[in-house]
Amino acid sequence: ATTEVEIKKKGPGSLLVSMDQLASYGRKDRINSIMSVVTNTLVEELEESQRKCPPCWYKFANTFLIWECHPYWIKLKEIVNLIVMDPFVDLAITICIVLNTLFMAMEHHPMTPQFEHVLAVGNLVFTGIFTAEMFLKLIAMDPYYYFQEGWNIFDGFIVSLSLMELSLADVEGLSVLRSFRLLRVFKLAKSWPTLNMLIKIIGNSVGALGNLTLVLAIIVFIFAVVGMQLFGKSYKECVCKINQDCELPRWHMHDFFHSFLIVFRVLCGEWIETMWDCMEVAGQAMCLIVFMMVMVIGNLVYDKVRTKCKSRSEHLSHS
Known part of the structure; x- marks a missing residue:
């Protein structure tokens, strides 16, 4: 009340x-x-x-990863630290990276034996320089502190691959290791802020778009299987309608691999010729339905991925 x-x-x-x-x-x-x-x-x-590691790890690190065993060794570490951490040394390493990239870009086929020898010697020289840099930093910083920086881990990985390439140069089938030398270019990001920001944007975008990229891959996989199941037999039986030699053309859906390539090609915008071949061997109605579904659903997911990637990159560039 x-x-x-x-x-x-x-x-x-x-x-x-x-x-x-x-x-x-x-x-x-x-x-x-x-x-x-x-x-x-x-x-x-x-x-x-901030959770602490087990005590055994600290004991192991202090024993094997921190090298302070003798006063003369500590004095040597101080001298090496002054040399390695000097800005002019960083500038010299950056110049070596640029020159190494130019040497790799000059490779062509066929090459004269003299020119090939010059490139091989250049690769040895640059590999030696980068290996010396890594070991000098290990001495100056100790392995415990050296491997706590991401750039040092990346540098050690590249140097290890380069040494593996040199040691296995006579083994056939391992020439793919030579392509890993190109990763040295990314070391420029350490002294090039623009490239560093670009790498960060790409890395963060890939991490943020993992789910959508997985969805897009699943969609491509599903439509590749659907195309192979619906049209694979027709491509084999009616191949003479699209090829005078009665052989399967480059673009067909008789197996999963080529069906996957056709779906990927449709998403890239090159779909008219492949759809026409499909209509010739399997009929118009079903091919139109499948190709339209691939274009609509696939491009919707692709546009979503591109929009999210663009917004993510703009956010990172502003921040």
């Missing part, structure tokens, strides 16, 4: 004010609950990142 009298005395306006206050209190409660959840998540992540 008292509350009714108070409401009548205050009038309807005060009732509206009290309702607004209740709504604002509700919003504040929701905001506080959200903030508490976010805070708890951040605290858990921080605790996980």
Whole structure:
């Protein structure tokens, strides 16, 4: 009864004010609950990142990964540290990376024996320079601190592959290791901020688009299997309609691999010739339905991936 009298005395306006206050209190409660959840998540992540390793690991690191065994060795480490960490040494390494890239770009076929010998000697020289840089940094920083930097891990990986390539140069089938030398170009990102930002954008975009890319791959896989099941037999039986030699053309759906390539080609926009061949061997109606579904569904997912990648890159560039 008292509350009714108070409401009548205050009038309807005060009732509206009290309702607004209740709504604002509700919003504040929701905001506080959200903030508490976010805070708890951040605290858990921080605790996980700061979680200590087992004591045995620290004992192993202090024994084998931190080299401070003798005063003369410590003095040598200080001298090597002054040399390796000098900015002019970094500039010289950057110039060597550029020259090594130019040497790799000059490879062609056929090459004269003299020119091939020059490139081989250049590869040995650059590999020796980068190997010396890695070992000098290991001496100056100790392995424990050296491998805590991402660029040093990347550098050690490239140097290890280069040494493996030189040691297995006479083994057939391992020439693919030579292509890993091109990864040295990415070391320029350490001293080139634009390239560094571009690599970060690509890495973050790939991580953010993993689910959509997986969905796109599943869609391509599904339509490749559908095309092979529906039209594979027709391509084999009616091949003379699309090829005078009665042999399967380059683009067909008789097996999964070529069917996968056709679906990928359709998503790239090259679909008219392949759809016409399909209509010749398997009929117009079914081919039109399948190709239209591939174009519509596949391009929708592709546009979603491209839009998200663009927004992600813009966000990273502004930040």
